[in-house]
Amino acid sequence: MVEMSVAENVAYRLLTGALVLIPVAVRHWKPFRGRELWILLLGSVVGVPVQFLIQFYGLALTTVSHASLIVGVLPVLLAAASAVVLHERLDGLEYGALALSAMGAVLIALSSGGSGSGPRASWHGDFLVLLSMCAAVAMILCSKRLIASHGALPVTATSLILGTMILLAWVELTEPVRFHFSGRAWGAAIAQGLLATAAAYLFWNWGLSHMPASKAGVFLNLEPVVGAILGVAILHERLGQMAVLGGIFIIGAAVYFSMRPQPD
Secondary structure (H helix, E strand, O other), X not given: OOOOOHHHHHHHHHHHHHHHHHHHHHHOOOOOOXXXXXXXXXXXXXXXXXXXXXXXXXXXXXXXXXXXXXXXXXXXXXXXXXXXXXXXXXOHHHHHHHHHHXXXXXXXXXXXXXXXXXXXXXXXXXXXXXXXXXXXXXXHHHHHHHHHHHOHHHHXXXXXXXXXXXXHHHHHHHOOOOOOOOHHHXXXXXXXXXXXXXXXXXXXXXXXXXXXXXXHHHHHHHHHHHHHHHHXXXXXXXXXXXXXXXXXXXXXXXXXXXXXXOOO
């Protein structure tokens, strides 16, 4: 982000990831028709350009450690959305965990922890990262409706490729991309696409095929923990006491939802 704008960073990252996933989409291609096509389009728009642009604009305004902890609300938001959209029932303890997670996000936003070299944490950036998690939930719900008939890998690859095409068109219309960056900046953007996008999606789906989804969900909670640790250790960011407490609330609630018994 020192050399690239947020839009350029997101565009080059997702373009790299989409190119790697094209063979997956082609090999498992099955036409999307009628209502499925509209669900695919909605999930692709909300889950790729909307989610990533909002998340990276938020990251530019806050710290990696703050953003990573807020990402921990994803399993909880997904549980809440499933209750509303899919009519899954929640008990009293589960509603309590939702409230605890929401309180954790508020504590992180109110924390004054800063960074030695990057931006200080701000509630504006924290809120945008939280909003991007809502977009991620919308994409997951859309994908869930398509996976039964098309499979996890084809839906993931097709959604990312289609969303990236829409993102590139939007970026070109609003902010024509540049190409003159240092090798270090190009390397970072390409690494994001290869490791944090294509490889992450493929490894995640491969893992899901070898273990129950209810147990795999526990590993989502590693992201906020690892992200916060790396933000402090590598980027020399500082977490305020309220941010640490808020992270504990969020991760605790996420672990609870990830480990709860799944209905048959």
